[in-house]
Amino acid sequence: MVKEGKQVVAMFGGSFDPPHLGHQRIIEKAIKSLDIDKLLVVPAYLNPFKTSSLANATQRLAWCHTLFDTVDNVIVDDYEIKEGKSTTTSQSIKHFNIVYDVKYLIIGSDNLSTLTKWHNFEWLNAHIIWVIITRENHPLKTESLREWKTLTLDAPVSSTDIRTHKALHYVDKKIEKSVQEILKGQTLMTIDERIENIVKILDDKKAEEIEVFNLDDADYIAKRVVIANSLNTKHTIALAEHLKKELKAQGDAFLASDVSDEWVVADLGDILIHIMIPEYRQRYSLETFLSELVENQKNKKD
Numbered sequence: 435m436v437k438e439g440k441q442v443v444a445m446f447g448g449s450f451d452p453p454h455l456g457h458q459r460i461i462e463k464a465i466k467s468l469d470i471d472k473l474l475v476v477p478a479y480l481n482p483f484k485t486s487s488l489a490n491a492t493q494r495l496a497w498c499h500t501l502f503d504t505v506d507n508v509i510v511d512d513y514e515i516k517e518g519k520s521t522t523t524s525q526s527i528k529h530f531n532i533v534y535d536v537k538y539l540i541i542g543s544d545n546l547s548t549l550t551k552w553h554n555f556e557w558l559n560a561h562i563i564w565v566i567i568t569r570e571n572h573p574l575k576t577e578s579l580r581e582w583k584t585l586t587l588d589a590p591v592s593s594t595d596i597r598t599h600k601a602l603h604y605v606d607k608k609i610e611k612s613v614q615e616i617l618k619g620q621t622l623m624t625i626d627e628r629i630e631n632i633v634k635i636l637d638d639k640k641a642e643e644i645e646v647f648n649l650d651d652a653d654y655i656a657k658r659v660v661i662a663n664s665l666n667t668k669h670t671i672a673l674a675e676h677l678k679k680e681l682k683a684q685g686d687a688f689l690a691s692d693v694s695d696e697w698v699v700a701d702l703g704d705i706l707i708h709i710m711i712p713e714y715r716q717r718y719s720l721e722t723f724l725s726e727l728v729e730n731q732k733n734k735k736d
Contacts, residue, residue, distance in 0.1 A: 441471035444538035444565060445527060447514070450477045451488045452613050453497050455604040456587065460540065460567055463585050465507055468538055468565065475502050475510045476526060479517055489616055491515045497609045520689055524554035527562065538583075540565045543572040550578050551655065625704060628686060629658050632707065635680050636662045639673055641709065645721055652727040656706040659724055663712050667695035673709050674698040 444464055450457065465473055477494050489497070498510045513529055514521040527536045539562045541549070546566070549555065564582040566574065576582050605613050623631065633644055641662040650657055664670040671693065677700065678688050690701040696714045700707040708720060715721075 440533070440535040442469065442537050443472045443474050443530070443534040444468050444470050444540055445474045445476060445530065445536050446540040447476040447478060447523065447526065450475075450494050450498050452494070452605060452609060453501050455606065458501065458606065459587050460585065461502065461505060461508060463587065464538075464540060464565065465505075467585060468583075470538065471507065472534070473508050474530060474534070474536075475508060476514055477510070477512070479514050479519060479521065488613075493612070493616070497612070500608050501606055522553040524552075524558050527558070536562060538563050538565045540567065540585075542567045543569045543574055546572065546575045623686075625657060628702075628705065629660065631684065631686075632660055632677070632681070632705070635677055636660075636673060636709075639676050640665060640669070641673055643712075643715075647721070647724040647728060649724070649727060652731045654724075654727055656701075657704040658706075659720075660705065660707045661715065661721055661724075662707075662709050663715060664709055667711060670695060670698055670709055670711060674700065677707070677709075 446457075446461065446464065448457075461473060461475065464470075475498055477491070477498050479491050492515075495510070495512055495515050502508045502510050511530075514526060523539065527539070530536050539558070541564060543566050552558065559578070559580045564576075564579050566576070566582055566584045568574070568584055568586045574584065629646055633646065636644055641664060644660065644662045647659040647661075648657075649659060662673070664673055674691065674693060678691070681687060681702075686702060688700045689703050692699045697708070697710040700709075710718075
């Protein structure tokens, strides 16, 4: 139960990698349009759905402080950064509800297609009002939402556009120099280039029967899934450790992993990698399940 006297707030989370004019307009419009006392800007330590990264958590937090600390009624909070790991939205809201009444959660309309898969979605849906930022080519699918509002903006830009050098003019002058310094000489791989790299690493270390599943159009937690056989239990662990080391050196990283002698699952957010001994692969027939997902989605389109 909300205690009297708590300030009503909206929470706006994300990677802010980097923060840009679009974020600034969202904040300005939310403060004007919502019945709130404060707006919380909460940079994530890790975003499990990102496909590429520009800056580390410390840099992204610093950028947010530079841009938003001087904006009236905006608080940049480092809770998720201090957690040092990927933090669920429900966990953050429960944390902030100790001090505030978190009434609104600001999201982009591109999140709507996967929103029901968020951790603790039913709890979130019962406790907050969704504030949806409209984005081109992402329809308002709100059937599952208890209560929601929309904010329409005219800044069709994403942090990805900036990281790929397509929209540097959307970076505020206050942080432009530091963003350009990080971008300088940095090459970001597409998801297919990353997959090609993963397959090469596994193949070089004697993984067998490597398969890749493209799940762009399927209703699944990842965009790509890689399955590979190890030679034996020791090889399973060795492959996982080598893959983790090689990817980290190239700017890609495991967000989480589940390791046993027989089976390793590595989560890169948009990519899942399964390494297993042949007996386990045959027993669980994961590729059959994934193939059916792809085929079902294809049939829906047809």
